[in-house]
Amino acid sequence: MSTATLLRIALLIALIIVFASWNPAFVSGRNIYALMQSFALLGLVALGLSLTMIAGEFDLSVGSMVAVGGLLTLVTGESNLAYGMCVAFAFAVAIGAANAFVVSRFNVSSLVVTVGSMMALSGFAFWLAGGKVISTDNFDPGFALDNPILTIFSWRSLITLAAFLLAGLFTRHTLMGRDIRVIGSKRLVAAASGAKVGLSLFIVFIISALCAAMAGSLLSMSLASAAATTGSNLMLQAVSAAIVGGVALSGGSGSPLHVLIGSLILTVMNNGLSLMGMGATGILFANGLVLMGIVLLDGQLGAWMSERFAASRARHSA
Amino acid sequence: MNFSKLTKLALATTAFMGLAMPDMAFAGAKGSKVILLTVTEECEYCALHQRAFKEVASAAGVDVDVKITNYDAAEQASQVDQAIAQNPAAIVLWPADASAIVPSLRKIKQAGIPLVITNSKPDDKYADYWSVFTGPSDLGNGQSAGEAMIKGFAEKKFGTEGKIVIVEGVPGTPPQIARSKGLEDVLGEKAKGIVVAGKQNGNWDQTKATDAAAALFTQVGPDVKGVYAQADNMMSGVIVAAKRAGIDPASLVLVGSNCSIEGVNQIKDGTQYATVLQSPIDDGKYAANAVVDLLDGKKVEKEIYLPHEIITKANVSDCDAAIGR
Numbered sequence: 001m002s003t004a005t006l007l008r009i010a011l012l013i014a015l016i017i018v019f020a021s022w023n024p025a026f027v028s029g030r031n032i033y034a035l036m037q038s039f040a041l042l043g044l045v046a047l048g049l050s051l052t053m054i055a056g057e058f059d060l061s062v063g064s065m066v067a068v069g070g071l072l073t074l075v076t077g078e079s080n081l082a083y084g085m086c087v088a089f090a091f092a093v094a095i096g097a098a099n100a101f102v103v104s105r106f107n108v109s110s111l112v113v114t115v116g117s118m119m120a121l122s123g124f125a126f127w128l129a130g131g132k133v134i135s136t137d138n139f140d141p142g143f144a145l146d147n148p149i150l151t152i153f154s155w156r157s158l159i160t161l162a163a164f165l166l167a168g169l170f171t172r173h174t175l176m177g178r179d180i181r182v183i184g185s186k187r188l189v190a191a192a193s194g195a196k197v198g199l200s201l202f203i204v205f206i207i208s209a210l211c212a213a214m215a216g217s218l219l220s221m222s223l224a225s226a227a228a229t230t231g232s233n234l235m236l237q238a239v240s241a242a243i244v245g246g247v248a249l250s251g252g253s254g255s256p257l258h259v260l261i262g263s264l265i266l267t268v269m270n271n272g273l274s275l276m277g278m279g280a281t282g283i284l285f286a287n288g289l290v291l292m293g294i295v296l297l298d299g300q301l302g303a304w305m306s307e308r309f310a311a312s313r314a315r316h317s318a
Numbered sequence: 319m320n321f322s323k324l325t326k327l328a329l330a331t332t333a334f335m336g337l338a339m340p341d342m343a344f345a346g347a348k349g350s351k352v353i354l355l356t357v358t359e360e361c362e363y364c365a366l367h368q369r370a371f372k373e374v375a376s377a378a379g380v381d382v383d384v385k386i387t388n389y390d391a392a393e394q395a396s397q398v399d400q401a402i403a404q405n406p407a408a409i410v411l412w413p414a415d416a417s418a419i420v421p422s423l424r425k426i427k428q429a430g431i432p433l434v435i436t437n438s439k440p441d442d443k444y445a446d447y448w449s450v451f452t453g454p455s456d457l458g459n460g461q462s463a464g465e466a467m468i469k470g471f472a473e474k475k476f477g478t479e480g481k482i483v484i485v486e487g488v489p490g491t492p493p494q495i496a497r498s499k500g501l502e503d504v505l506g507e508k509a510k511g512i513v514v515a516g517k518q519n520g521n522w523d524q525t526k527a528t529d530a531a532a533a534l535f536t537q538v539g540p541d542v543k544g545v546y547a548q549a550d551n552m553m554s555g556v557i558v559a560a561k562r563a564g565i566d567p568a569s570l571v572l573v574g575s576n577c578s579i580e581g582v583n584q585i586k587d588g589t590q591y592a593t594v595l596q597s598p599i600d601d602g603k604y605a606a607n608a609v610v611d612l613l614d615g616k617k618v619e620k621e622i623y624l625p626h627e628i629i630t631k632a633n634v635s636d637c638d639a640a641i642g643r
Contacts, residue, residue, distance in 0.1 A: 025404055034399030041392055132490040135417035142421050219392055223418035230392065274400060279359055279386040280393075 003306055004246050004298060008261050012268060019272035026275055029151035035271040036157040037146070041215055043160045043263040045234050046241035047167055048211025050259040051204045053242055054171070056184035056251025057103065057110035059205060062212040062238060064121035065092060066231030069216030071128040074136055074226045081141050081221060088217045089210060095121070096209030100202040110205075118235075125228040135225035142221045156218050163211065167256040180204055185252025240287060241266050244294050265290070347613040348379035350407035355385045355397055356436075357412050363598040364412075366641070367437065370602030371410070378610040391418035398422040408432040408609050416440040416492070423447035432612050436605035438492075445620070449612055452604035454596045455623040456493045460500020462626040463546055463573050466592040467501065468509045469628070470544065470571030474591075479511030480543035482571070483534040485520040485527050485556055487548045494519075497548045497575065515542070520552040527555030535563040544571035550581025550593055557589050577629055577637040585634050595627040597640035 019026040045062050052059040069088045077084015099117055103110045128134075145156045153161075171177035179195040180203070191197045212231075220226035245262020247254030269290060273283045354371060358364050368384065375382050385401065387393040394414040401409055402425060409431050413419035416438045423440065426433050427447045437453040445451075471478060484501070487494040498517070505512050515538045520527030527547060535542060542565075547553040553574035560567045567589045574581045574593040584590035604622055611618045629637045 028403055030403030031400060034396055034403055037399055038393075038396040130490070131488055133415055133417045135420075139421055139424070143424075146421070222421065223391055223395060223415075224421050225391070225415065225417040227391070227415065227418070229389075233390070271396075271400065274385055274397065275404070277383055277385075279384070280388050281359055 003309060005258065005261070007297065008244070008246060008258070008265065008294075012261060012265050015265065015268050015272065019268070019275065022272075023275055026272055031271070031275070032152040033148055033154070035267055036152055037154065038271065039263055039267040040154070040157040040160045041219055042234065042237055042241060042267060043260065044163060044211050044215040044218075045231075046238040046245075046259050046263050047160075047163055047256060048208035049235070049238045050242040050245070050247045050254060050256070051167065051171075051180065052110065052208045053247045053249065053251060054184050054254050055180045055200060055204045056187060057201065057204065058114060058249075059099065059208040060111065060114040060235060061095070061099065061117040061121055062208060063231045063233070063235035064118045064125060065095065065209050065212035066216035066219070066234055067125040067226070067228055068121050068128065069213030070220030070226035070230055071125055071134060071216075071228065072213075073217040073220050074134045075128055078136070081138065085217050088213045092209040092213035093206050096206035097202060099209070100198075100205035103205070104198045104201045122228070129226070129228040133225050133227045137224070139224050142224050145218060146222050156222060159214075159218065163214075164256050164260050167207075171255055176200060176203060181252060237266065237287075240291050244291060246298070346615075347375075347610040349381065350613050351381045351383060351404075352408050352410060352609055352613075353383045353385065353401045353404065353406045354410045355387075355394060355401060355412065357386070357414050358388050359386055360388070363601075366598035367412075367602035367605075370599040371436075371606045372602075374603050374606035375610065378606075380606075380610060380613070387414055389414045391415040394419065395422050398425060402426060402429045402431065405429075406431065407613055408434065410434045410436055410605050410609050412437045413440060420444050420447070432609075434605055434609045434612065437601055439621075450608045450618050450620060450622065452608050452622040453601055453624060455626070456496030457500040457503075458623055458626045459493075459575055459594050459596060460497035460502075461504050462500075462594040462628050463497065463575060463592075464501040464504025464508075466573045466594065466628045466630070467505065467512060467544055467546060467571055469630075470573065470591045471509070471512060474543075474569075474571055476543050476571070477511070478509050481513055481515035481538055481541045482544035482546060483516045483518075483531075483538055483542055484514060485530050485534070485545065485547040485552050486517055487520065487522045487552075489519050494548065501546055512544070520547065520549075520555060522549055522552065524551050524555040527552035528558050529555075531556040531559035532562065535559060535565065540565070542570065544573065546573045548575050550574040550576050550578040550584070550590075553584065553590055553593075554580045557584065577641060579641075581629075582634060582637050582641075585629065585631055585637075588631070592628055592630045593637070595629050595637055595640055596624060599640060600624050 025031055049059050049062050072088040072091055073084040076087040095117060099113055102108055102113045146154045148154060179200045182190040182195050183197050183200050216231060241263040242259050244265050245258035247258060270283050273286055356368055372382050385397045387397060391414050409426055420440055423444060424447055433448045435448045435451045439451045484498055486498060502514060516534045518530035518534050520530045545556050547556050553572060557567045572590045574590055577593050577595045581590060581593040601624060608618055608622060
């Protein structure tokens with residue numbers, strides 16, 4: 001495990017200790033459950049988005065995809081929510097594939113392409129919702145998803161954790177996973193050495209859209225309602241979670257484990273600050289500070305610490 | 319377990335209950351912890367509501383903990399989870415979304431925490447989930463607007479007959495539906511001659527309301543004698559549209575709503591006839607009083623609505639006081 005990762009784990013533990021000593025209720029089962037519920041939403045979106053970042057691309061459309069995923073689930077799943085989920089997932093696969101197609105076929109920056117799909121999806125969400133909040137009286141699936149399991153988990157948070165595990169195994173132990181990382185750092189070299197650039201891009205954009213749609217779909221069942229404005233600030237939070245976790249904007253570095261740590265750092269911080277009575281704007285401010293701190297830490301302290309480690313290792317081996 | 323042990327246990331339990339029961343039933347507001355979950359720090363109405371709530375609750379000795387979301391239903395759901403974890407004496411909740419909050423209300427009910435809903439009432443079919451609702455009634459707001467319209471017709475010597483038009487909020491939202499219904503109910507009952515000749519959506523937005531009113535003035539023509547705009551900011555748009563159409567706004571019966579700063583200024587300079595008062599300060603106070611009474615073990619009505627006073631030039635100072643200006 002790299003120095004940077006260890007630093008992040010240390011930060012996460014330090015945050016937990018500070019909040020727990022400030023208010024012991026922070027480590028109560030019910031509060032950890034509340035924390036994991038927030039993580040269930042943010043983590044899933046951040047995970048999908050971070051895979052595109054690792055592949056050196058970006059998916060700005062995840063926020064709108066959360067809204068569309070939720071709305072499609074409720075609108076088409078009026079009589080059968082499982083059917084609604086399938087429609088939402090199928091739609092996400094199509095959008096992910098379309099994003100990847102334009103990016104790889106026409107060699108357009110994914111930032112530009114996904115700004116387009118973000119706006120189109122947002123428009124589609126408003127059309128689906130028809131200016132209203134879509135709600136359902138079918139609360140049972142939501143209750144089943146949110147019921148506490150072993151006090152601190154729920155199906156919703158376990159699904160997110162399982163997604164992290166699957167993504168971790170995929171990126172670490174498959175050839176495609178390796179390709180995704182390689183095309184993120186050195187695309188031309190990767191292509192020359194036989195990495196499947198086009199296919200990798202399809203996979204990451206589809207996973208990104210699918211994770212966002214799934215987050216929206218599960219959320220809409222949990223809230224028994226969906227609105228076109230849902231998820232509007234999720235994209236920025238997800239980018240923050242990925243960066244805080246150590247995924248580079250330039251691509252090539254980072255892993256699902258890093259995103260897991262990044263998402264947990266943000267959720268722990270938000271939950272703890274809220275418990276201390278800080279308002280939404282204060283928490284946003286704190287998020288910004290941590291993000292900037294982490295980026296600086298990566299550049300300065302990270303380099304300094306790596307040097308020290310290298311120096312001490314050299315001394316020992318001499 | 320032998321008999322004597324059982325007896326001792328029974329005695330101990332009874333003694334404990336004897337001590338604890340009255341304490342639980344009349345926990346008392348003083349020293350209790352109450353969590354207020356509210357919507358944003360950025361809207362003036364919300365800020366005044368929060369301030370008034372805190373003032374009244376603190377004066378009663380309640381320890382208030384506030385959690386704020388920016389109208390984010392998902393965030394509010396996790397704040398509810400966190401609030402339950404803190405096990406407060408009561409929760410006061412301003413729903414970020416009246417539909418999406420319902421599953422969370424059930425969780426609060428299951429945790430056995432008394433709940434006061436403030437400002438936005440979810441569908442009545444879930445009324446079992448909360449102890450008290452306090453806040454505005456959109457139906458009452460519309461009814462007051464109807465009364466104001468009739469009064470305006472009389473004052474401007476239009477008698478009891480003529481055409482009016484309505485500029486509505488976002489279609490399908492509860493205030494849009496209920497405010498129009500309230501107005502139409504009152505007109506239907508007390509002034510059948512005053513007829514609603516057209517409606518357009520202004521979406522609570524001044525620019526959109528200007529276009530909506532322009533369309534209505536073209537459609538209904540110079541016969542229009544009155545306009546009901548469901549919010550004062552939309553009335554500003556109506557006034558612009560009237561001037562562009564060559565109609566003197568002061569010659570019409572213009573009835574707005576909410577007592578917002580635009581409305582007050584327009585009433586003071588004589589372009590707008592009336593508005594309907596919905597005081598954010600009362601809104602916050604009502605919620606605080608309800609939770610204090612609830613904790614003190616007093617009987618509290620299930621629904622407590624704000625008064626919807628009609629404001630004209632004669633009593634416009636009431637508006638200023640209610641908004642805390």
